[in-house]
Amino acid sequence: MPSHWTPTSWQQRLEELLAPTGDLKQAPLxxxxxxxxTLLGExxxxxxGPALFDAVENLRRTAIARREADGADQAEANSQLQQALFSVHAHCEDATTAYQLGRxxxxxxxxxxxxxxxxxxxxRLSHQLDAAAPPQRGSLRGTIRxxxxxxxxxxxxxxxxxxVCITPVFTAHPTEVARRSVMFKRRRISDLLEKLDEIPVPESTLEALEQDLTAEITALWQTDDVRNARPLVRDEIRMALDYYESSLFDTLPVLYSEVAQALAAxxxxxxxxxxxxxxxxxxxxSWIGGDRDGNPFVTPAATTEAMAMAKNLLLTHYRKRLQMVFEQLGSSTAQVPVSTELLELVDRYLAKAGPNAPPNTMAxxxxxxxxxxxxxCIMMRLGAPPQASVMSYVQSVGQSAPTLPPYNCAKDLIRDLTVLRNSLIENNxxxxxxLLIDPLLLEARTYGLHLHALDIRQHARVHATAIAELSAWKPAVEGETLALPPALSPQTQEVIDTFRAIAELKRTNPPEALPRYVISGATSAEDVLHVLWLAxxxxxRVEADPNSSDPGLQPVPLFESIPDLQNAPAICRELWTSEIYKPLLESWNYKQEVMLGYSDSNKDGGMLTSTWEIYKAxxxxxxxxxxxxxxxxxxxxxxGTVGRGGGPTHRAIYAQPVDSFSGELRITEQGEVLNWKYSDVVLAERNLELMIAAxxxxxxxxxxVIQSKKSVIPTRNAVILSEAEGSASATTTNAQSHPHLTGELLPAWEAILDTLSEASYAFYRQHIVESNDTFVYFEQATPVAELEHARIGSRPAKRTDASSAKKRSMEDLRAIPWVFGWMQSRQLVPAYFGVGHALKSYADSTPDGLAQLQTMAKSFPLFLxxxxxxxxxxAKADFGIARxxxxxxEDxxxxxxxxxxxKTEFxxxxxMxxxxxxxxxxxxxNKVLEHSIRLRNPYVDPxxxxxVELIRRKRAGDDNPELNRAITATINGIAAGLRNTG
Structure with missing residues (x-):
């Protein structure tokens, strides 16, 4: 029987691949x-069994019928919804059947x-095959053009x-529902889909690939998709490290080659x-293993393990790469000379190779x-036993294995690789x-000897509590200012143990692996000084050491709430002008990092106000x-979600304020976002390229610059960097013109955004934050209480530190479960509430208000x-389902x-x-996204x-492990369907 992927003709398959637009372009999808x-159905x-398959098909067809009738024939849509509800009620009487349906x-x-x-x-491949096509949107070549x-x-x-330097920071916020074993199976299915795209492929091969694909889908079905226990911190560390092995190690040379080719083209x-x-x-x-804010399982031991696992992975990778180079690079001095510098370096290494390994043994x-x-020699310094052929020869002549001291800093590894590179270049x-050395050098410069920088994070309240406890103790010996009390509270002891662990890890590892300490909930300069004192x-050592590679430990204040974002500039001014802090700044070459929190500011003030206040801060x-x-x-x-500052990264980077970007940025990548962006080389390269280009x-x-050159009267209040002309130019604008997507913010637009933000903030606070009704509704009308059973991450859903509130309230609720609950219930309140009210108020109260908003949406990147x-x-929300x-x-x-x-605001x-x-x-x-959502809805709705049916039963008293497992299966499915958890 022909494969489902058997083409009518290979010529047609090629035409599909090359089609730039239209129906043919979408045919392969x-x-x-x-x-x-079809394979899943089989x-x-x-x-x-056929009964489950029939139940799935019945629910799917009913959901499609309801969607098709929605808006056109509301009575029919309601009828189809009722049919679906009756069907669900019947099938879900048994928790095992409900679980199977959800899966x-x-x-x-x-x-x-x-x-x-x-x-x-x-x-992406199609675009690369068309030499005449303009650069892909957001590509580096397009930006360079x-x-x-x-x-x-x-x-x-x-x-x-x-x-330019962009730093994705991998975090373990609990938004990834997939187990590691499921992620491995995804990759195998993805590989098979790619092979089915090859042109041409014999029919027998297509059939074999389809059989393999069916087997992988079967394996996926037979694998537990729901965790039986929460992941340990070690599991989260391992999951993040998997992305280096699966894609990132291979992505780096591809990415830089793309940059070089774009410049050359x-x-x-x-x-x-x-x-x-x-x-x-x-x-x-990375934050994984370092972020202890609200997570009691991130201990000094977990931090130590995170660094060891990262380092071991990297050194193993380097050794594998070098082994390949050893096997491929057989350049002989009988054929081509080498540099004097290389010979001298080898002689020095041979002299150090150990008392039982005479220099001439290896030579x-x-x-x-x-x-x-x-x-x-480089491999030995990276912890490998000497290369196999060296070992066998040494042992054959009765000698012990040679040894060399390990590298202590990356610059020594880079130096050795550079000597080898220079020798090759100098000698044809x-x-x-x-081919062989440049990729290694690139990796050594990027990863050093530590792979990634691990941030430590803790909440400012925890530091303040520790300071208060330590300050209340009076040492028995006068002048004994640094002595600790004989007994500390567990929380304060953990704070002290964390800093002791940092000191030890900096002594035993590359110190640049621990350069920063992020302070959650920072509200004052004092919060930063607390960290310095405790460290x-x-x-x-918090200041950088000029005699070593230790960058010190820089405190990074994280401003999260709306008031804190508004106060951030004054707080930093106070800090940076402080006589206590100035010497530290000097040691860090007057470089400082500050973190802006999107999730909590959104929860605190709504999407529009959060975005605008972050921009202004x-x-x-x-x-x-x-x-x-x-x-x-x-x-x-x-x-990952709009409600937590998510959205297309390229747009967000470009929407930053003009003249307020140094070219360097760090950005968190968390949960399910890691899988979408970094699961293979093509995706990872494209994502990193987008960020560099932006x-x-x-x-x-x-x-x-182009627009200002075309204008007879240049634009006003724009500070446009024009390296081509050697200076930045401030220009003025014609009353009849406005900048188009240049990033310039006209005073009139700023005033409009202030007005919109003020209206949105007041409306959001009134109906969401300050409304006890809404909090009660949220807890009962969303599955937030069921998040605990999903066992998504190691971190608890609520902070439990000694200084946190004891009662249940909006303030104590983390931003992640807040967004999670609204997302799962299809209401998505954090992503829109207050926006419609603000836009409507402005349009109605201002002459030409709507026209002004339309102009801003076309011309100002942030508003767009x-x-x-x-x-x-x-488009992802559905208030029919939300009902x-x-x-x-209950009320x-x-x-x-x-x-x-x-619903009114929605x-x-x-x-608007x-x-x-x-x-x-x-x-x-946006037809691509519209089609994707339309394709998914008939499967998300059931x-x-x-x-809803399972939660209703649980809250009626039927609470058991099987029911919770079935609910978790629906959480996984809705997250996968909407491509967001929280």
Missing amino acids: RRDVRSLG VLREQA AFSFYFELINLAETNHRKRR ALKSAGFTAETTEELLKR EFPDTPAPAIADLPLLVNFG ERFPTESARLLIA GRRLSA RLGGV HRALHDVARECGVTLRLFHGRG SLDAIARPDA DIIRNVEMAL MYASLV ESLRDRVFTVL DLTIQ ILAITGQKALLEK LSLIQ
Whole structure:
């Protein structure tokens, strides 16, 4: 029987791949989705029986019918919904059947997600095959082309690139529902889908690949997708490290090659740089094993283990790479000379190789292969036993294995690799260097000897409590200021133990692996000084050491609430002008990092106010930094969802304030986002390229330069960096014109955003934060209470430190479960509430108000980003389904009050978004996303109905492990279907 992937003709398959637009372009995705659905159906019938398959099909068809009738025939839509409810009620009487139903729909999303990811890779390949196609949107080549059009030269472009460095910081916030074993199976299915895309493939091979694919889907079905226990911190560390092995180690050379090729293509008269000569554009960070804010399981031992696991993974990787180089690089001095520098380095190593390994022992084995000898020595310094052929020879002549001291710092490894590289280049081996050594050098510069920088994080309240406890104790010996009390509370003891562990880890590991300490909930300069005092008490050197590679331990204040964002510039001014802090700044070369919190500020003030206050804090912090002579780097604590500051990263980077970006940024990557962005080389390379391109664009603003050159009267209040002309220019604007997507913020637009934010904030606070009704509604009309049984992450859902509130309240609730509950219940309140009210109020109260908002949405990147992110969230929400969740609220009067407020604001926000964008329906101008959501809804809807039914039973008293497992299956499925947990 032919495979589901058997083409009508291979010519047609090729035409599908090459199609730039239209139906033919989408044909491969439709085929993958249809074929994977068919295979899943076969697996369901085989593994769970025809009754379950029929139940799934019945619910799916009913959900489709309800969606098709919705809006056109509301009575029919309601009838279909009732049929679905009756069906769910019947099937869910047995918790095991409910669990199987939930898994069936969840697995469909697993396969759809993989199909869509494969299509993204397919379209990227299609674009690369078309030499005449303009650069892909957001690509580095597109940005460099814009720079060239603006007058930038190859030299000024490369100078700008030297300012760019992006740092994804992997975090273990509990938003990844998949188990590690499930992630491995995803990768195997993804690999098979790629093989099915090859052209041409014999029919027998297609059939074999389809059989393998069916086997992998079967294996996925037979694997527990729901955890039986919470993951340990070690499990979270391991999951993040998997991304290096699965993609990132192989991505780095591809990424830098893309940069070199883009420069060569756009500036053909300038020689293409070698990847090892490009500036460092990317490095990596992690919070996993260092973030103890509210997580009692992140202990000093966990931090020590996180560093050891990262280092061991990296050194193993280096040794594997070097082994390959050893085998491939057989350059002989009988054929080509080597540099004197290399010979001298090898002689020094041979002299140190150990008392039982005479220098000539290794040299005799490779008398003409000095490059290989150096590689063997580098491997030994990285902890490997001597290369196999060296070992066998040494042992054959009765000698002990040679040894060399391990590397203590990355610069020594980089030096040795550079000696080898230079020798090859000097002696007609440039191609060998580019193939074998340049990628290694690139990795050594990026990863050092530690892989990524591990941030330590703790809440300011915990530090304040420790300080108060320590200050209350009077030492018995006068002048004994640094002595500790004989007994400390467990929380304070953990704080002291953490700093002692940092001091020890800096002594026994590359000290640059622990450069920062993030302070959650920072509200004052004193919060930073507390960390300095406690660090010194624990034996940590906080200032950088000029005589070593130790960068010290810089406190990084994290401003999270709306008031704290507003106060952040004044707090930093106080800190940076403090006589206590100035010497530290000097030791750090007057560089300071500050973190901005998206999740908590959104929960505190709503999406619109959070976005605007972060923007203003960003701009003001850079102003204060310039005033104080500080180079500021901002760390953006963004989540995966719009309600936690998520959304397309390229847009967000470009939407930063003009002249308030140094080119360096750190950004959190967490939960399910890691899988979407870094699960394979193609995705990881594209994601990193987008961030580099956006950063380059945000520094140079080439569109602004081009626009100002075209204008007879240049634009007002724009500070546009024009490296091509050698200076930054401040210009003025014509009353009849406005800047178009240059990033310039006109005073009138700033006033509008202030007005919108003020209205949104007041409305959001009144109806959400300060409304006890809404909090009660949230707890009962969402599955937030069931999050505990999902066992998503090691961190508890609520802070339990000694200084936190004891009662249940909005203030004590973490931002993640807040967004999780609204997302799962299809209400997505954090992503839109207050936006519609503010937009409508402004449009109605201001002459030409709507026209002004439309202009801003077309011309100001930040406002465009807000509008598009809200639109995406509205498209994922469903208040027909949300009404089912609302029925779980016990107090009918309270339920109706809150639901009416939420639904009214939801409808108003849709109305205003459509009016501003000029669309008749949401996502009318984003057909790819619209199609994806439409494809998923018939499968998400049954999961939501199943979840509501199961929660109702649980709250009625039928609380048992099987029921909780079934609820968790629906949580997994809805998260996969919406591509968001929280």
